[in-house]
Amino acid sequence: MKKLLNTLYVTTEGAALRKDGENLVAEVDGEERARVPFHMLGSVVAFGPVLVSPALIGACAANGISIVLLDRVGRFQARIEGPVAGNVLLRRAQYAASEAPDDIVRGFVMAKIANQRSVLQRHLRDYGPGEGEEGGDAVSAACERLARILRRLAAGLGGLDLLRGAEGEAAQVYFSVFDRLVRSPDPEIRFRGRSRRPPLDPVNAVLSFLYTLLTHDCRSAAESVGLDPAVGFLHRDRPGRPSLALDLMEELRPVLADRLTLSLLNRRQLRARDFEVRDGGSVLPGSQDGRRTVLTAWQERKREERLHPFLEEKAPLGLVPYLQAQFLSRHLRGDLDAYPPWFWK
Known part of the structure; x- marks a missing residue:
């Protein structure tokens, strides 16, 4: 408690x-x-x-x-x-802000890119730069490119289209080197680029599974403070899409899902035998033990505590979506001048 x-x-x-x-x-x-x-x-x-x-x-x-x-x-x-x-006023404020969401979206995108860069930097600290790669280590180069994107966004230039473009550019840079972070001994466990529906390799299968769990948490967080989970800022509104939940999860993906995926694979808690290849090439965590391993690790990761940079107080990672939803609601109500994004330290 x-x-x-x-x-x-x-x-x-x-x-x-x-x-x-x-x-x-x-x-x-x-x-x-x-x-x-x-x-x-x-x-x-x-x-x-x-x-x-x-x-x-x-x-x-x-x-x-x-x-x-x-x-x-x-x-x-x-x-x-x-x-x-207060909920009707909060939702009216949410709907009004969704018409001009640049400042809120800038916070989401900058935190996501900074946290992606932190994942790459953690890999460099743990394993060191690669050797024998033309033009230097690709992971170090990706870190520098992400830093340049962050500096561009910090200047406050451009509107929503530029922010979405920067988010897409950063994702391409980040996932272009993601396979270098995978150190499983199984040759089948390789990352061949982001594939979603369906995932086409074991790494994507775990990422998609964890992203689904994180989406549920972020949707619950939005509903718990009275926000409408269907009306977002970064993600465009579509029938049936929890756009606000997808917004809230962006800054949390690298730490809660990507890092956990790498830990499960690199520590050999998941092996090739734990995945099932179905007709059409889709790959899923197939064995009951494999799914249980992922769910157990997910719950353990959510219990880990980190210092929240805005609160300056430690909080379990599993509560971060709820804290961020509260910060967003307070910003929309006018209690906070800006939405404080979550940066992994």
Whole structure:
């Protein structure tokens, strides 16, 4: 359990939440783990099977505290709240900002590119530059190209089309050297360029699987603060597409999904036998053990804590989408001058 931004996150399965006077009390196996006065709470987010007493539900509704219920993997299930006073205004602000989203999109794109560059730099620190490559090491060269793109964006020039173009250029640079980051001994496990629907090699299969999990988390995060997950800023609106969830996940992809993919493959936790090649050439994590390995590693990665650069406080990686959604909602309401993107340190 952790309290951040006036929100209590309950991540312990089997926890029980109850009302005691003017306080919320969280218990695990009958032992009190947290006590928070109602006047210090804005919302409660519960992951998985968590018991919430009827008395607490009534007290939270009366005090304007929303209760958000998510399943074990973070998919949105329900939002419990009293009379709604602010969501309609927040969504109107979101819709208005989507007509001129340049500043918000700049934050998403710069954080994504900076975090991609950090993934490449981590590889260089861990394994050193390559040898015998014409013109120097390709990964080092990619880092420099990403740095040039970041400097161009930091100058604040250009509008939405330029930002989208920069994001696409950076993705091409980043994935052009991604295979050099894969150190699996299995010759079948190679990255042959980004392929999505369907993934055509084991690396893409793991990336796509983790991106799907991350999309669920970001959609839940948007819904948990009252944002419309279908109306985004960087991604264009399309029927059935959670555009805002895709926006929120961009800055998190390199750290939460790409790094985890590399760890699973390079540490030989996933081998070629764990993948299935289907008709048409699509590749999927085929074995039950392989899927379990990915899901277990995903949950473990989300429990890791990192210093949030804006909060200046440590937070589990799994809560970052929810924190970023809160920052975005506060910016749209006018409480923050700008959206503070998340940079991996």
